[in-house]
Amino acid sequence: MQCTELHKHIDDRLDNQLSEVECAAMDHHLEHCADCRGMFADEKALREDLRGMPVPDISAGFAARALRRAAAANVASHHPGHNRAFAGGFAAALVAGIVLWFVSGVYGPNGELATSQPQLAELSISLHETRRVKLSFNAPEDIEKVRVALFLPAHVELEGYPGRKQIAWYTRLHKGDNVLTLPLSALHSEKGMFTAKIGTGKDAKKIQFHLNVENPGLSTLEAPKSA
Amino acid sequence: MKNIFSIWQGRKGPATGFEELVAPHIDGLYRLAYRFSGSRHDAEDLVQELLVKLYPRTKELGKIEKLGPWLSKSLYNLFIDQARRATSSPVASAEGLGIELETIACVNAGPNEYMSRQQRFAKLEKALLTLNVDQRTLIAMHDMEGYTLPELTSMLDTPLGTLKSRLHRARACLREQLSENEV
Numbered sequence: 545m546q547c548t549e550l551h552k553h554i555d556d557r558l559d560n561q562l563s564e565v566e567c568a569a570m571d572h573h574l575e576h577c578a579d580c581r582g583m584f585a586d587e588k589a590l591r592e593d594l595r596g597m598p599v600p601d602i603s604a605g606f607a608a609r610a611l612r613r614a615a616a617a618n619v620a621s622h623h624p625g626h627n628r629a630f631a632g633g634f635a636a637a638l639v640a641g642i643v644l645w646f647v648s649g650v651y652g653p654n655g656e657l658a659t660s661q662p663q664l665a666e667l668s669i670s671l672h673e674t675r676r677v678k679l680s681f682n683a684p685e686d687i688e689k690v691r692v693a694l695f696l697p698a699h700v701e702l703e704g705y706p707g708r709k710q711i712a713w714y715t716r717l718h719k720g721d722n723v724l725t726l727p728l729s730a731l732h733s734e735k736g737m738f739t740a741k742i743g744t745g746k747d748a749k750k751i752q753f754h755l756n757v758e759n760p761g762l763s764t765l766e767a768p769k770s771a
Numbered sequence: 772m773k774n775i776f777s778i779w780q781g782r783k784g785p786a787t788g789f790e791e792l793v794a795p796h797i798d799g800l801y802r803l804a805y806r807f808s809g810s811r812h813d814a815e816d817l818v819q820e821l822l823v824k825l826y827p828r829t830k831e832l833g834k835i836e837k838l839g840p841w842l843s844k845s846l847y848n849l850f851i852d853q854a855r856r857a858t859s860s861p862v863a864s865a866e867g868l869g870i871e872l873e874t875i876a877c878v879n880a881g882p883n884e885y886m887s888r889q890q891r892f893a894k895l896e897k898a899l900l901t902l903n904v905d906q907r908t909l910i911a912m913h914d915m916e917g918y919t920l921p922e923l924t925s926m927l928d929t930p931l932g933t934l935k936s937r938l939h940r941a942r943a944c945l946r947e948q949l950s951e952n953e954v
Contacts, residue, residue, distance in 0.1 A: 555939050559920060561911075589947070594914040597892050598800050600811045610815070611790050614822035619848075711899040714787045 550580050552583035554587050601612045608713065615689060615714030668756040671730050674703055678750060679724045679740055683717040690717055690742055694723070697736025700755055703727035782785055784864050789829040792824060797843050803843055806911035807850045815852070843918075844926045849906060854904040898948035906941035913938060 550573050556562050557570055574581045600672035669675040696702060704727075705711060728738075740751045797818065804814035825832060825845065835841050887893050899907055912918045912926075 555935070555942065559935075559938075561920065589779070590942075590949075591914055593888075593891055593895055594910065595894060595917070596888075597915060599805045602798060602801045603811070603815060606801070606815055606818075610819045610822050611794060613819060614826040617823045617826070664807070679884065712879055715790065 546572045547573075547577060547580055550574075550577075551583065554584055556592055557584075557586060572683045575610070577703050579746055583597055612713045667753055669700075669728065669730050670758050671733055674727050674729045677728055677738075679726065681717060681722045681742055682748075683719055683722060685719045687717040689714055690744060691748070693741045693748075694726070695739040696728075696739075697734070697738060699727050699731050699734040700738065701731060701756055703729055728755070728756075733757050773841060789826055789832070792829065792832045792838060793825065793842070796839055797822075799839065800842055800846055800884075801848055803911070804850070805918055806915050807847075807908055809900060810919060817846065817850055821849050821854075824849070840922065840926055845927070847912070849903060850908065873949075894952055895945075898945055898952060900946055901948050905937070906944055909938055910945065912942050914942075 553562060553566065553570060557567065574584060603650065614716070644734055667677065691712060691714050694702065696711075697710050702708065724740075727754070729769065735754060735756050736753050738753055740750075741748045743749055783837055800818045800821065804817040808817060809815050821842075825842075827876060830839060853914060899910065902910070907921075913923060914918070917925070920934055923929070924933055927934070929937075
């Protein structure tokens, strides 16, 4: 292999486009030609630099925001004939299937509370423990786009979203039961109202329940005094 | 914690919702978009616009066997369209880039090596921004992000020989630009 021929094939070599025979011929030439060796090394270093160029981290929460915006931007183009079963109102169609239950993340999944009037429910969780509250929405058919909005009381946080008291996003409902699991953490002892809304625009179903945060540590601390 | 935005548990079968389909690819799309644009802000804008355009095509996305390459190709097409419509000077874009590069942490490198690498990266980025859009995107996909030539022939609907020629010319332009900047 001559120098000019080698120069033409450097890209192919670095792109793994040469046969073993061609690679051997190139290696043989490189062993004996300092100029070509230098050129090959420079080209290889350039490729390594290109591959190693840094990419700054994506902004925190970008993916979730981008997905929400994509959904929101397409609200206007929503097919007018879609979900004809909901002509009488989204909330009215959804209301019959709503159940709400509470699952303890510590004591197992059987401490559920089921009610046909979830607005009246009162749930208790312990301070500084994460408990999983599940909301179930029963939809009579697939729905491409619904808005889910959560409103948390001041003393409760959704795990992974510290400091967020309102969280909303767009998603789809499948026909049948759709279960949303919310890991809730209590920040301090207090009572408050948790609200979840799901629907399309003003036509939304609202679920509310009282969240009562208990502090078992208080009774433990008080015990020595009474003893 | 599992992202609550990909909610509705208890379902089996292939992903059909937009979030389920696209969310796993967003980081990769951003990375590629950054390679194209050289700016985090522009990269995020590009990904955002792509998602907005694709959202109405959710059912179509669900039928695509290899969604990752398909999304990359869509991102490429969108960037090419935008770049060809844009009137801003690429040199002006390069000015802000050095600042952003300085904010990127360099792992496993001593101070001297870090500075040397940063300087090389800054020169490379400046040189890349002088290339035309086709050359820059080709180098970004192949030399920076590691898409193979066979993958690119399929993604870009371009014969292998043509692709190799374009890459060769793009690298020659890049080397020439780097040499000029050295002077």
